[in-house]
Every structure is written in C-alpha cells, then in structure tokens.
Amino acid sequence: MKYIVIKCGGSVLENLPRSFYQDLVSIHESGEWTPIIVHGGGPLINSLLKELHIDTTFVNGLRVTNNQVLDVVELVLSGSVNKQVVRNIIEVGGNALGISGVDGCLLKAKPTNQSKTLGFVGEVVEVNQQIITGIVQLGFIPVISPIGIGADGQRYNINGDVAASAIAKALGANLCFISDIPGILVEKNGVKRKLNKVSKTAVEELIANQTIYGGMIPKVNAAIDGLVHNIPEVGIINGFEKKSIIDYLNGKEIGTKIVLEEEIA
Known part of the structure; x- marks a missing residue:
C-alpha cells in the first residue's frame, strides 16, 4: 500500500x-494508493479575525500567531474547515475521518527558531503514525488539520x-x-510558462529573484x-482540472515536479 499526502x-x-x-474517492477505492488530506484555511481565518477586529500579519508566508490568533486558527481549522472537507468526501460516497494534530498528539511540535517574531508557530518534531494507520485500517480517508501540540500542552x-x-x-x-494554477510559473518575454520539473537549486534562485514569493515559499x-x-x-498540480490527481499518480506529465539536483538530468 502506497500513501499519498495531499x-x-x-x-x-x-x-x-x-x-x-470524486477523484479522491476513486483513488481510495482503487486500493493502490491511500490518500491522506492535510488542509489549510487561511481565507476563513482572515475573515473571522477581521470580524473580531484582531490584527494579523505574515512573515515569509507564515502567520504571526499570539494566543488570541491561535484560538481563531484552531476554531477554523479543526472545526469549520476540517468538517467541511469530511462532508465533501461523504457527499460523493467516500468515507473520511477528520482529526486535529492535537488529538492523540498526532503532530508533536516545538516553537520555530523564529518564535520571537512568529509567536506560537511550530514545527513538527514527531508524527504519531499509529493514529493515521489506524484510521486507514478502519477504511477512512484521514483529514488532518495542522495544529500541533508541545510536550507541555x-x-x-x-x-x-x-x-x-x-x-x-x-x-x-x-x-x-x-493549487489553483497548473504548477510553478515563470515569465519570459511577457509570456508565462509552467515548469514541468524544477530542482532544489532552481527553486532557491526563484525565491531569491522573487519569482516564488509569499505563500509559495x-x-x-x-x-x-x-x-x-x-x-x-x-x-x-491544479486541483480544478478533472482527473488531475489520478493522472499525476499514473505518471502523466502534469503540474510541476520538484526534484533534487541529481534527478534533473
């Protein structure tokens, strides 16, 4: 059984x-691949923060998070968005189980090295794989909201x-x-084209010249x-193209593949 984290x-x-x-459920039912969904929820978080008159800022695509912001982030991600994704899968005949990274210490975390700037933004130090494999063995697609938990709670x-x-x-x-675009796009002579394959070094150059910026970083x-x-x-890949995930998993040239240098040749 092969896992694909989406x-x-x-x-x-x-x-x-x-x-x-529908494509997601088809992949799951095929038995060849086991999909695991990890989701964000930025726009809804922004809307609720604005409604509550709570300021929010970003540094290199990461949201600066104090306790007040964190309450809203968890409410939106582990509540509204997570359950909406689960419902969407159920509506097309699939089985899904939504869970937060806090539950069962699924995502054990520590503060980033930029914690003085970013606040309660974390990095994952350990993943409790047994929870994911247990959900999979029960026949469900895991749907995970990215809230982590430290050893101190x-x-x-x-x-x-x-x-x-x-x-x-x-x-x-x-x-x-x-994504809602076909992959990483670069512009040359006023024309945008998709990179079918891009290396680690090329990505670093694209970040340096600001072709890649904001949330793509x-x-x-x-x-x-x-x-x-x-x-x-x-x-x-572009999730708005029908069968894009299926085509990608079948090895068709779709989206942008990110590879290490030795694979580029």
Whole structure:
C-alpha cells in the first residue's frame, strides 16, 4: 500500500469542484494508493479575525500567531474547515475521518527558531503514525488539520505545507500540493510558462529573484525538506482540472515536479 499526502490550501478548498472529491474517492477505492488530506484555511481565518477586529500579519508566508490568533486558527481549522472537507468526501460516497494534530498528539511540535517574531508557530518534531494507520485500517480517508501540540500542552499553529511534508516523511509517502494554477510559473518575454520539473537549486534562485514569493515559499521549502528526507516525489498540480490527481499518480506529465539536483538530468 502506497500513501499519498495531499495538501489543500484554504483558498483552493473554498472552490474545489465536486470532481476533485470524486477523484479522491476513486483513488481510495482503487486500493493502490491511500490518500491522506492535510488542509489549510487561511481565507476563513482572515475573515473571522477581521470580524473580531484582531490584527494579523505574515512573515515569509507564515502567520504571526499570539494566543488570541491561535484560538481563531484552531476554531477554523479543526472545526469549520476540517468538517467541511469530511462532508465533501461523504457527499460523493467516500468515507473520511477528520482529526486535529492535537488529538492523540498526532503532530508533536516545538516553537520555530523564529518564535520571537512568529509567536506560537511550530514545527513538527514527531508524527504519531499509529493514529493515521489506524484510521486507514478502519477504511477512512484521514483529514488532518495542522495544529500541533508541545510536550507541555502548548498548541502551535503549523503551516499546512510544513505539516503535510512532516506526515509524508514519517510515512515514506509521496507528497502532492493542490493549487489553483497548473504548477510553478515563470515569465519570459511577457509570456508565462509552467515548469514541468524544477530542482532544489532552481527553486532557491526563484525565491531569491522573487519569482516564488509569499505563500509559495513555505510550500517549496517544505517540498525540498521532504525530498532531502526521503519523500519519493513531490508535485504541485491544479486541483480544478478533472482527473488531475489520478493522472499525476499514473505518471502523466502534469503540474510541476520538484526534484533534487541529481534527478534533473
């Protein structure tokens, strides 16, 4: 059984077509791949923070998180968004079980080395794989909200891309980021084109020249970290194209594949 960790960002989740969930259930029922969903929820978090008159800022695509912001992040991610994804899967005939990274210490975390700037933003130090494999053995698609928990019980806001990479590393799984664009785009002579394959060095250059910026930075950094730690493959694909996940898993040239240098040749 092969695992595929699928990360869906909040801005994408709001508009993903029914066909995405149908494809997800097809993959699950095929028995060849076992999908695990990790989701974000940025736009809904932003809306609720604005409604509550709580200021929010970002540093390199990561949300600065104090206790007040963290309450809202957990409410949205582990409540509204998580259960909506579960319902969407059930509506197309699938079985899904939603869980937070706090439950059963699924995502054990510690503060990032930028904690003075970012507050309660964490990085994953350990994934409780038994919880995921247990959910899978019961026949459910795991749907995971990226809130982590420290040894002292402190909650942490974990970037969804970072959480997805950590889970994929722990399971030796492939990792796929779902986007609303066909992959990493670069512009030359006023024309944008998709990169079918991009190396670690090329990604670092694209970040340096600001072709890759904002929320895409933690995404590609998480991809590279995963590859260095033996994730077999990382891709970024457009979830709005019918059968895009199925085509990707079948080896078709779709989206952008992020690879280490030695694989580029």
